[in-house]
Every structure is written in structure tokens, then in C-alpha cells.
Amino acid sequence: MTSFAELGLPRPIIHELSKLGITEAFPIQEAAIPDALVGKDVLGRGPTGSGKTFTFGLPILTRLSEAGASRPGRPRGLVLVPTRELAAQVRERLSDPAAALGLRVLDVVGGVNINRHIRALAAPVDLLVATPGRAQDLHDQGYLKFDQVLITALDEADQMADMGFLPQVRKLMRLTPAQGQRLLFSATLDGDVDKLVKEFMNNPTVHSTAPVEAAVDTMSHYRLHVGNRDTRAEVVARIAARTGKTIMFMRTKHGVDRQVKKLRRVGINAAGLHGDKGQGARTNALAGFAEGSVPVLVATDIAARGIDISDVDLVVHIDPPAEHKAYLHRAGRTARAGATGTVVTLVTDEQIKEVTALLKKAGVEAKTLTVHEESPELVTLTGARMPSGKVLGPFGAANASNKFAHTRPNRRRGEDQQPRRRKKDNTDDSQGRARSQGGGRRRQASSTKAGDTWGNSAPTRRRSR
Numbered sequence: 001m002t003s004f005a006e007l008g009l010p011r012p013i014i015h016e017l018s019k020l021g022i023t024e025a026f027p028i029q030e031a032a033i034p035d036a037l038v039g040k041d042v043l044g045r046g047p048t049g050s051g052k053t054f055t056f057g058l059p060i061l062t063r064l065s066e067a068g069a070s071r072p073g074r075p076r077g078l079v080l081v082p083t084r085e086l087a088a089q090v091r092e093r094l095s096d097p098a099a100a101l102g103l104r105v106l107d108v109v110g111g112v113n114i115n116r117h118i119r120a121l122a123a124p125v126d127l128l129v130a131t132p133g134r135a136q137d138l139h140d141q142g143y144l145k146f147d148q149v150l151i152t153a154l155d156e157a158d159q160m161a162d163m164g165f166l167p168q169v170r171k172l173m174r175l176t177p178a179q180g181q182r183l184l185f186s187a188t189l190d191g192d193v194d195k196l197v198k199e200f201m202n203n204p205t206v207h208s209t210a211p212v213e214a215a216v217d218t219m220s221h222y223r224l225h226v227g228n229r230d231t232r233a234e235v236v237a238r239i240a241a242r243t244g245k246t247i248m249f250m251r252t253k254h255g256v257d258r259q260v261k262k263l264r265r266v267g268i269n270a271a272g273l274h275g276d277k278g279q280g281a282r283t284n285a286l287a288g289f290a291e292g293s294v295p296v297l298v299a300t301d302i303a304a305r306g307i308d309i310s311d312v313d314l315v316v317h318i319d320p321p322a323e324h325k326a327y328l329h330r331a332g333r334t335a336r337a338g339a340t341g342t343v344v345t346l347v348t349d350e351q352i353k354e355v356t357a358l359l360k361k362a363g364v365e366a367k368t369l370t371v372h373e374e375s376p377e378l379v380t381l382t383g384a385r386m387p388s389g390k391v392l393g394p395f396g397a398a399n400a401s402n403k404f405a406h407t408r409p410n411r412r413r414g415e416d417q418q419p420r421r422r423k424k425d426n427t428d429d430s431q432g433r434a435r436s437q438g439g440g441r442r443r444q445a446s447s448t449k450a451g452d453t454w455g456n457s458a459p460t461r462r463r464s465r
Contacts, residue, residue: 002024002025002030003023003024003025004017004022004023004024004025004029004058005023007025007029007030007033007034007037008033008034008037009033009037009058009059009062010062010065010101012097012100012101013058013061013062013097013100013101015100016096016097016100017097020096025051026051026054026055028044028051028052028055028207029051029054029055029058031207032044032055032056032205032207033054033055033058033059035205035207036055036056036059036060036181036183037059037062037063039063039181040181040204040205041181041182041183041201041202041203041204041205042056042183042184042204042205042207043184043189043197043201043204043205043206043207044056044183044184044185044186044206044207044208045185045186045187045188045189045206045207045208052155052185053089053090053093053094053155054093055185056079056153056155056183056185057079057090057093057094057097057127057153058094058097059151059183060077060079060127060151060153060183061077061094061097061098061101061103061126061127062101063150063151063181064076064077064101064103064126064127064150064151065101065102065103067150069124070104070124070125070126070148071124071148072121072122072123072124072125073121073122073125073143073144073145074144074145074146074147074148075106075125075126075127075128075144075146075148075149076126076127076148076149076150076151077126077127077128077149077150077151077152077153078127078128078130078135078146078149078151078152078153078172078176079127079128079129079130079152079153079154079155080130080131080132080135080152080153080154080155080160080169080172081129081130081131081155081156081160082131082132082156082159082160082163082165083131083156083159083302084109084110084111084131084279084282085282085286086155086156087107087108087109087129087130087131088107088109088283090107090129090155091105091106091107091129094127094129098126098127103126103127104123104124104125104126104127105125105126105127105128105129106120106121106125106127106128106129107128107129107130108120108121108128108129108130108131108134108135108138108144109130109131109134109279110131110133110134111278111279111282112134112279114134114137114138114141117134117138117143118138118141118143121138121143121144128144132160132165132168132169132172133165133168135172136168136171136172139172139175146172146175146176147175147176147177149176149177149180150177150180150181151180151181151182151183152173152176152180152181152182152183153182153183153184153185154169154182154183154184154185154186154196155185156185156186156187157184157185157186157193157196158186158187158188158189158193158325159329161191161192161193162325163302166192166195166196169196170196170199173196173199173200182200182201182202182204184196184197184201184204187328187329187332188325189208219331219341219342219343220341220342220343220367221331221342221343221345221359221364221365221366221367222342222343222344222345222366222367222368222369222381223345223347223355223359223366223367223368223369224344224345224346224347224368224369224370224371224378225347225348225349225352225368225369225370225371226346226347226348226371226372227348227349227370227372228348228349229348231372231373232318232346232348233262234372234373235346235371235372235373235378235384236248236259236262236263236316236318236346237262237263237266237268237373237387238373238378238382238384238385238386238387239314239316239344239378239382239383239384240263240268240270240296240387241266241267241268241384241385241386241387241388242295242314242382242383242384242385243295243383244295244311244313244314244383245289245292245295245296245297245309245311245312245313245314246295246296246297246312246314246315246316247296247297247298247299247312247314247315247316247330247333248270248296248297248298248299248315248316248317248318249298249299249300249301249315249316249317249318249319249321249330250298250299250300250318250319251300251301251319251321251322252300252319253274253275253276253300255318255319256272256273256274256298256299256300257272257274259272259298259318260272260298260395261394263296263298263387264391264392264393264394264395265391265392266387266388266389266391267387267388267389267390267391267392268295268296268387268388268392269288269293269294269295269296269392269395270294270295270296270297270298270395271284271285271288271289271294271296271297271298271395272285272297272298272299272395273285273286273297273298273299273300274299274300274302275300275302281395281396284395284396285297285395286309289309290309294395298318301321301326301329301330309333312333312341313341313342314341314342314343314344314382314383315330315331315333315341315342315343315344316344316345316346316382317330317343317344317345317346318346320345320346320347320351320354320355320358321358323358323361324358324359324361324362325362327358327359327362327364328362330343331343342381342382343366344381344382345359345366369381
């Protein structure tokens with residue numbers, strides 16, 4: 001193992017990492033950091049949880065500390081990410097090393113009043129972490145310029161492609177100096193991501209740890225045949241009542257909300273995460289899940305990308321994903337940073353053929369079991385048990401069983417909701433605009449600290465006189 005001190009990083013960063021018990025670099029960090037430090041364009045591929053944030057972040061901070069001072073509204077480093085959660089994670093991970101070098105990190109994302117970002121940009125920002133839509137908004141309004149950007153990093157580039165953000169990413173990249181350094185990190189490097197590489201990167205050094213498919217080797221995969229939907233519902237409740245952190249996946253936002261209600265009715269403190277949730281509700285759900293008071297997180301694919309929470313040892317596909325990449329990214333919420341985990345796919349009779357093809361394409365060999373809610377195999381595999389049956393109120397409500405209940409959800413739209421016309425009060429959700437924006441060795445993966453349906457209102461009745 002190579003230590004961070006051997007990679008050429010400055011002493012203040014090494015000291016800051018050592019305070020966190022982090023001394024040895026992951027393979028992608030060991031390979032890519034030296035090239036990034038000397039100014040080379042770097043193209044990195046690695047599964048989620050492999051340490052990509054420090055891989056691009058620490059060299060950016062190092063080079064910025066050696067290259068003068070920043071001005072208000074003109075960052076010298078730019079990191080583009082697909083989701084609010086990932087932006088917050090990157091900022092949190094890099095803020096302490098940045099402070100050790102006298103640098104400031106700021107994140108700007110959709111779902112937050114843009115005036116907060118305008119005020120924050122009035123002071124010099126060295127490294128800006130942004131979702132594409134909000135960055136474009138701030139630029140269009142004249143509060144953000146990219147002409148001083150020395151280094152640009154794209155994180156989770158494959159997800160930005162999947163979410164339809166690449167036209168906006170290209171537009172932003174063209175606003176940065178052509179001679180600037182570019183760092184691109186992704187779980188996969190194909191299709192539209194390859195087009196980005198060809199347009200914006202200059203003879204990049206390529207570093208690839210394991211491809212996404214290789215990450216499945218650190219997980220145990222199971223396909224549980226449950227027969228019909230009624231049995232599946234009972235199995236889900238038993239699994240959700242287990243001890244430990246569990247992430248459950250649904251295909252739709254409505255499915256997430258409905259599943260959370262079902263679980264809370266039987267006494268399971270579950271929270272939902274999807275693009276229609278306001279920023280306050282999303283932050284509270286993630287915070288509760290990270291610190292353990294909310295043991296079950298039910299999420300859609302898009303909302304869950306960027307979640308980096310340790311100790312998630314079980315991922316459950318209630319709804320099998322639509323395609324194999326989604327399976328791999330869902331599964332990547334467990335077995336992070338070299339740990340192990342279990343991935344379970346619940347399969348009804350009519351889904352058997354579909355799931356068989358999906359797993360084959362994902363390169364996953366899953367053991368098949370036929371189970372029901374009383375099956376001993378279900379208990380052995382997942383720790384399933386009978387839920388308490390004590391009804392819980394809605395997550396975030398005053399009577400809900402969680403420490404974040406005092407915070408009212410913000411009902412602004414999220415990144416995977418259809419766009420709507422911008423308001424004059426400068427409030428928008430940029431993640432909804434571009435589709436588009438709708439233990440000797442301490443684990444580096446840190447916990448992320450951390451919708452109603454929009455329908456037609458009833459007509460107003462005229463009061464009789």
C-alpha cells in the first residue's frame with residue numbers, strides 16, 4: 001500500500017487526512033493523483049466507493065494553493081456532478097483539506113433558493129462544486145464566470161449522460177479556458193462519455209481500477225422468487241424490519257411514496273428519496289439514514305446516485321431495475337470502500353425471464369431461492385423478522401418517530417421532474433431543468449450528512465352575499 005505522503009501531496013493535507021485516520025491510498029488514488037498533480041488530463045474509471053472524490057479533489061486543491069488567489073464569482077476550480085446529494089458529499093469531503101490550505105469550497109445546486117448562492121459567490125470561492133443547471137443559471141444571470149477556471153473535474157460522468165445533462169455540461173465546459181486541465185471520472189467510459197473525452201481532453205492519462213462489473217465480486221447476489229405481489233409485500237416488510245441499514249429500490253417516485261407508507265404503517269421507520277422531494281426532506285432522510293435513526297431508505301435510481309453512506313450491508317431491488325447499468329449502480333450502494341454486502345432482487349413469476357436476462361447482461365451470478373415471509377432461508381439471508389406493527393406517522397411529521405421531525409419538507413421539485421416555467425423571484429431547481437435536471441486502514445467512505453403530487457387545485461368558490 002502507498003501512503004498519501006508518498007504521492008506528493010502537501011503537508012497540510014497529509015496532516016488533515018491523518019487526523020481522520022486516513023493514511024493509505026486506494027488503488028485509483030495511488031495511480032491517478034501523481035499525474036493530476038503535474039497538470040496532466042486524467043481519465044479515471046472505477047466503481048462507486050473506490051475513492052474517486054479524493055482522487056480528483058486533492059490534486060485540485062493542491063494546484064489551486066500554488067496558483068494565486070480567487071475573485072468573487074470567479075472560481076479557479078470547478079467540479080460538475082449530477083445530483084445535489086453528490087455535490088454535498090464532495091463539498092463535505094473536501095472542505096477540511098481545503099481549509100488546511102486556506103481555500104474555500106462552495107456547492108451550488110438546484111432545489112435551493114438561488115439568492116443564497118448569489119450571496120455566497122460575493123466572496124471569493126476557490127473550488128466550486130455544482131450541478132449543471134444551477135451553474136448555468138448563475139452564469140446566465142451574471143453572478144458566475146468560468147474564465148478563471150484552471151481545473152475542471154466531471155464526477156459520475158456516465159450518470160450525467162444517462163440523465164440527459166451532457167448538452168449542458170458541454171456548454172459549461174466551453175466557457176472554461178481551453179488550455180485548462182480536465183479530470184473526468186466515471187464508472188463506465190463509453191457512448192456519450194467518450195464524446196466528452198474526445199472534445200475536451202488533451203491526450204489524457206487513463207487509469208482504470210476494476211470495471212463496474214468487477215465490483216460485484218465483493219457482493220453476494222441473490223434472486224428471491226416470491227411468486228405474486230402479495231407475497232412480495234409481506235417479504236418486503238419482514239426484510240425492512242431487520243437490524244441494520246437497508247436501501248430498497250423502486251422504479252417510480254409514486255412507488256417510493258407508496259412503499260414508505262406501507263412500511264411506516266407496520267412500525268418501520270422508513271424514509272423515501274426521489275426527485276420530487278424538497279431539499280429539506282432529502283437532507284433529513286439522508287441524515288437520519290446515515291446516523292441510524294432511519295434504518296430503511298426507499299429510493300429511485302436517480303435519487304440514490306451519489307449516496308455514499310457506510311455500513312449499508314443490504315440492498316433490495318423491490319422493483320427490478322430497467323437495465324443492467326442501473327442494477328450495478330444500485331448494488332454499488334453496498335460493499336463500498338472494500339467492504340462486503342448483500343444484494344437481493346425480489347422476482348415475481350412474471351418477472352423471471354426479464355430478471356434472468358438482466359443479470360446475465362450485468363455479469364452477475366445470483367443464487368436463486370424460492371421464499372415467502374415465513375421462510376427460514378429469508379431470515380438466514382437477510383435477518384428478516386416480524387415488524388412491530390406500531391403505526392408511525394409520515395416521515396417528518398410532528399408525530400413521526402425520528403429526530404428530524406421538526407423540519408418541514410421543502411416541496412420544490414427535484415432533478416427528475418419535468419421542467420416548469422421559472423419564477424421571477426429567482427427560485428428554481430436547476431436539477432429539474434435539463435431533463436434533465438428532474439480498519440488498520442480507516443475507510444475513506446464517510447457518511448453523507450445529509451413530494452407531494454402536483455395536481456390541480458380545487459376551484460375557489462364565490463362567497464354568497
